[in-house]
Amino acid sequence: MNALGFARRSARWAFAQPWSGIALFVIVVFVVMSFASPVFLTSINLLNILNQSAFLMILAAGMAIVLMGGGIDLSVGAIAGLVGGVAAWLIAETGTPLYGAILVGLVVAVGLGTLNALIIIHLRIPDFIATLAMLGFVRGLLHIWTEGVPFINYSSNDFRILGGLFRLIGGITAPEVIAFFIIVGAILILLFTKFGRHLRATGDNPAIARLSGVNVIRTKYTIYIVSGFLAGVVGILLAGRLMTVQANMGLGMEIKALAAAIMGGAVLTGGRGSILGAVLGALALTIIQNIINLFGIEPAWETLVVGAIILIVVFSGKAPELLNLARREPRGPG
Amino acid sequence: MRRYLGQAFAADGVAIGLALVIAVLAFSILEPAFWSIDNVLNVIVQSAFIMLLAVGMTFVLTAGGIDLSVGAVMGFSAGVSMYVMGEGYWFGIAILAGLGTGLFFGLLNGFLVARLGLNDFIVTLGSLGVAGGALRLLDSIRPLRLERVVEETEAFTFLAHGKVIGIPVPIIIAVGVVIGLEILLRRSPFGRRVQAVGMQRDAAELAGVNVARIRHTVFIMAGLLAAVAGVLMAARLSSVPARLGLGFELQAIAAAVLGGTSLFGGRGTVVGTALAALLLATLNAGLQISGVDATWYRVILGVGIVAAVAFHQWTVRFSAAQAFGPALARPPPRSDRRSGDEGQKDARGEAGP
């Protein structure tokens, strides 16, 4: 009886979480795939999925933070590309030591995040336009800089380890470890710090938050800087992983990160969202990619599926309201 | 003096026209080759594609929405018409198939946004993914290019390469579309309603405007115009790359915003958009002809959008303050355009007596 009650309560708690839907989705895909493919459930494949998903997980966690704060950042993929390029170039062309190059790369990332915040907050340009423009700007810079020739000859053993090309103890890789610390750190910060609360308050209702004494501007700055920083981290890991940095590195990752975050329960109007959900969303997208690989499906399906998933998630988020259309109109006030 | 200057610059198309003249002069001086008939016509043809996309975007923006899928829809429409050509159908069928593709995405976007009240930004981002993926899928089935040169394909490529009384067909189409839609936006009841919906949606609705229909229609227009650009593109290129249209939405937004259309709705100009599209094409061609890396264009695009929006907000505040006193200068438009769709969240209770 007691056990049953506990189970029921746990289930109710779990279903109330923003990440419940995506968790269910991941579980179902796992179960189905383990029957559908003999290879899927092998430890090699699972480790592979985890290894691949680490990059997107970091970006998705960053995107979830931005969305929770009521913003959006479409420039993360481009920033990742540029920062990877900066690190690679410094090592290959100037002989900067690896960690020096990483530091400079991260400084660039933070700088671009700050620039986003400046444009959005002080020029009052809508966040998605500002970061979309930043995407074009940064990606263009990278193209000009590389002149179509990828950066090569910068890779070292350490950098490859960082990129996850070698497994550490227990088969895990460096990006997984880094992603783990970032995710756990982000969850703890959101749960237990003043910033976490102010973030959600700002995203939910900036006017009331300001009246309550929350420094809304500082919070907004922080989210774009954090987002830029995490994009920079991903850029460096990708540079280590790919051993060449092409001008298209990280292309389209912002869409995947956004898809992962909203699959994980984030909404574009801010205030709601979950790091864990976004991470599971990233996992789900990687699994879809893995399935496409396993079955030899045409890779183009992936883009299409991500787009369709976005449409379905947005639609289903509104479905209860739509079913009730006659009773409650989704109109403005009045 | 400052006041008149400010107002003159705020007028539709003046600033952008000036910028266009300066750009053309600068490139002509730098590279005399720039100023040849062939090159000029070429630049205008190049601009036609972005122009068509941007005109559709202008209507969506003026109605207070956004459509990020126009580039991908253009690419997919090009792919579909090319695919149908490759199957050996009559070129008219290919054109219709391409236009039908655009119509479908326009209807879908409009339905989800205007009728179901979903967020336009995220819906069209989803459509972008679907259309972009669909093009690559189509490309993986069969390469999208014209292989046999027969009468049929000539009729098809005439759309892009043909000339009527010395003027390339794409220019005729683009000019026709721009003039027609400028009149539609400025002078027709529909255009007036589009502006009203973008300016103050609730007020427009209570004044008897069928807001859902207007919003649905502008998305359909954007989809159709993207398809027209796509079909022309297919005819011009004779082959459709798998990533055609990628990033074009950014150029379309840039052209609309540079031309003087407000990102916040209520104010739009087709002619301004067309001039801005021409400016972008001039810039692109001029940079190429001057031997500058073509990707500078993307950088300029990013900076240009931010500068244009900032400038626009400044002129709105400036001209309002000049003409009617500082008290009436409108506050900057709502900084979160997304708030309109998924529930209003503003601090109420600050209204005066």
Place this chain on the structure above:
Amino acid sequence: MTAAAETAPEIARSAAEVLAIDHLVKRFPGTVAVDDVSFAIERGAIHALVGENGAGKSTIIKVLSGVYQPDGGQVLVRGEPKRIRSPHHAQELGVTTIHQEQTLIDSLTAIENVFLGREHLKGPLPRVLNIVDTGRMRQEVLSLFEDFEFDIRQLGRAVRDLSGLEKQIVEIVKALAFRSEVIIMDEPTAGLTEHERIALFRHMRRLQERDTAVLWVTHRLEELEGMADRVHVLRDARLVGTLTKEEVTPARVVRMMIGRDVDSIESLVAEQKGTAAETADHDEVLRVEGLSRGRDFTDVSLMVRRGEILGIGGLAGAGRTALARAIIGADRLDSGEIHIQNKRVGIRNTARALTAGIAYVPKERKTQGILPEFSVTRNITMSALERFRRAGLLNSRMEADEADRYIADLQIRARSNRQPMDSLSGGNQQKAIIARALSAGPAVIIFDEPTQGVDIGAKMEIFKLINDYVAGGGSAVIISSEMVELLGLSSRVLVMRKGQIVGELPGYQKAGGEADVHSLEERFMALAVGAGTA
């Protein structure tokens, strides 16, 4: 004590007074919102502030909570004159306002909301790590929440999942956690169920026991009896009197609130009698039957004849605007029929309503009425664009002619018909919006709070305008929260309460004399607040 409170011109500077206003004046362009008002609030007392809409209640609250600065007089906190600079400053001084609109963040929990912006921190390097001390914060307010019978298992849930009463309690606890000595409550019972209201009153008493004073703004006069220690009555920006606990009866408060500008209303009624024809045998223009929509309104039927003004009265939240919006197709109906000139019409959107012959003049002019960047002309022609087409395109000459005609007829004061709408004054904007409705040539116009936020001069012009329209063969429905306006203009008045029509009254036109007028007003208030029977 009792005698002193009756008029209270001189404020006795006693230690018991935590908050007082002294000869307070607040002006807005074109109007005086608060005119020389003085009263004082004692420690641990419940003071009520009542008055009709526009009487100045909300302006006083905004001055006390630091949103507005007074233009004259002063605010005294614990006997000392203070300039309250901001809502934050007000809280520091011990004055917290619980606004009618919620000021909680929906996605945060109760405790997170209470401490938002002033969280307790713990752990090493608190300034750097910023780790919140959830345990201490919970400990600090747990007993408060328990005092107010708040189910503490709810403390972990997001505020959006709480009931109306629970949200009020969170607001109260938030106020108390600021160590407030005065809590201003603006319509705290709006949206609460009967049971929750009674619980809230218990909590207000509990505040009193804690020596916290309450300034309570309410429309529901029947709540006052037995609850309020003092009732301050405002009318037309002035304090008309302060009643003690023993003196308060709803009837007495109503009488004090109503009072009126005798000249203007009498001239209005006289004019009405002169122009308004007997309409009882006129054709019916609009008839609705059994309209229902969710919890907004249920089974509403009404009928308007040609040449008639039908008033709809009731308190805020009675469902009047929701009814109007549903009739014009802005919101969907659950059930019911709409007939225009004896033909049943299906109205799915506002465009259909307009073609069917119903126009609407919305309240909330700034967000629902004007198209701010459009010229006066374009605002006026918006609802009748098809009429100005020539060869499919809009003819700006015809539009301008139409606009000029209305600008002259309705005396809209604009520099030209091309002036942007948002640079007009409120009254002129309202006239332009009425012109928009008239220009559509409807069979009936629904006016929702037609004189909200316009000055007295424009008000009388708008009254005349509505009368002229009806005298010219039109029909009107008027929704208004100002009883005098409603009874003065309408030939019949329907009173709504909680989404239902609870009674019908004649307008002043039918009233015989002063005594008749009084009894009419009292019946109206009784119906609206639900204290009596029809």
